[in-house]
Amino acid sequence: MQFTSLLRRNEIGANSYLIEMDGQRIVLDSGMHPKEEGLDSLPAHHELPADSIDSIFVSHSHLDHSGSLPVLMRDQPGADVFMTPATAKLIDALLHNSVNVMESKRTELGITDYPFYTHRELDDHEKRWRTFNYERPFQIGDNVRASFHDAGHILGSSGIMLETPEKRVFYTGDVQFEDQTLIPGADLPEEDIDTLIIETTRGASPRCESYSREVEEQKFAESINDCLKRGGSVLVPVFAMGKTQEVLTMINRFKQEGLIPDAPVYIGGLSTKMTIIFDEFADSTPRNQPGFRILKDMEVKTGGRRRKRAPIVYQPGGIYALSSGMMTEKTVSNNFARGFISNPKNSLLFVGYADPDSPAGHIRAGKQGDLIDLDPAQDPIQFNCPMEVFDFSGHATRDDLLSYILRVKPKKTILVHGDLPATEWFAQQLKEKLPECETIIPLPGKPYQL
Structure with a gap:
């Protein structure tokens, strides 16, 4: 069982990760980098052999988690694609809008790689999407079970549980534990998680103690x-x-x-x-x-x-x-x-x-x-x-994320979706407060045994 970051650099960007467990090759998220253009905006999916992925999971609809999904699906025609029903609706609208944006950039900026996909391709790809509501387990392969859990970030956002009879791996996606005005806070599992893959967006940004x-x-x-x-x-x-x-x-x-x-x-x-x-x-x-x-x-x-x-x-x-x-x-x-x-x-x-x-x-x-x-x-x-x-962030504070890790007590914690100061803050905290946990700041392209 192993984990590989498919990002090109350690940062918040084109989020995508490969999990290999019990014979299944699973990609978590397929983002597009908001600061890059053309091929540089894509994850390192070109390093995946064609048609080698069994399943693709999308945690939520923001473009840095979903924007390259049609490109990945084209390269991996045998992969099933899983997300929540609300995420599917939002992604459909967002990716069709992205086609229009890329067509404009091709004309205005001369980026000949654009558009990466067409409206017709999107309509065809959507037929491969399979949707499941929160806490409704389903099988992928013979021995891997998956489920979505409410991440409290935006409508449809989810953490993703992958489990075999021996191991449980949980990926938080982007998470907010506090209630927002419309969207309630996250409801994530805490029991028997062997490997926790967790976002660290606000790790370098402490919030004022008087905030409410x-x-x-x-x-x-x-x-x-x-x-x-x-x-x-x-x-x-x-x-x-x-x-x-x-x-x-x-x-x-x-x-x-x-x-x-x-x-x-x-x-x-x-x-x-x-x-x-x-x-x-x-x-x-x-x-x-x-x-x-x-x-x-x-x-x-x-x-x-x-x-x-x-x-x-x-x-x-x-x-x-x-x-x-x-x-x-x-x-x-x-x-x-x-x-x-x-x-x-x-x-x-x-x-x-x-x-x-x-x-x-x-x-x-x-x-x-x-x-x-x-x-x-x-x-x-x-x-x-x-x-x-004003601070109305959809991301959990670093203290809330740390508290969650300490409650879960995973054997391994993989710190993702953060710049280096953010991930290093978490690594130092876990070294002091959860020394029995192996903490990993993954290098792009390097496999880590789970």
Whole structure:
């Protein structure tokens, strides 16, 4: 039984891992690197012999875990593909959108490798997807049993249990143990796990000891209210999948509790399609507000429901939750910000991670009065409006992850999905607090015996 990282480098990127157990060759996740383009964005799947994989599991739908799935499926035509029903719906929408993005990049950037796959290929590949709900064990091969467990990260996210009569291996995927506004915290197994493969995203980022989600939401509501009272509008750059739906659910509660006025709420980009899918699973997946349907129960303005939606136009007194969360060039939030951030009455409120090299990262590192390059192809914009950053991360804190490892007490812990300072923090903690556990920071391409 062995584990091999299929990443090209030790980092958060094109996540993918190979497990070999009891004659089965299993790939966990098949991501695409968010900072790379062309073939460099893919995992090292070219090192896998063609048609040598028996099963592919996808923990959740974010592109760094699912974006290269069609490429891997093409190379591994005999592999069955497993995920939860909600993940399947989200991946289908996300990968079709990725085809459009890659086609644009082929034209605009001259990346001839794009698109990696077509809409027709996606439709054909989907026929090989098999879906299972949480905690419904199923067989792969003669002696390997698998099951999904709620990871609390986004809709449909799962940890993956693989077990034989002798061994149990658990992969957390991306996990959040705390309740979010819409999505409840993780419900992961803790008993009899021999090898634990766990994400370490926030390992280098301790959270303030005084933090509380309730207080953070209260501050968020106060910032929205203050902006609307002074006659401005609020821009919340959000990721289309997960963060959009969390923010909308928060805003709905703020209105119901009278914390903010009944201001119009606008969403744009891919967010509408993703919100429709979230609403589709309102009654069949764990929710903190069972049955709540965002588009039905809130008056959200999407610019119309027709295929070609009207562009979103600035109006004072509005709340704009627009993708992308990092305000990447040519996205709805980036385009909208050009006429927005120069107005001191408005507020720009960030609710998630932003890469330092992204337009959102540039704004967060700057100060009012700075000239900001939202798009290198256009003139910079003066940044005059107030800006705040709130912690509503979908990833567990390092303390919660460490506490989980200590409860599980695995024989081996494999630290993944983190940069080197993050994984090294966990390795040092486990050396002190769980010395009997073998801790591994896997090198790409190197097999480790389990």
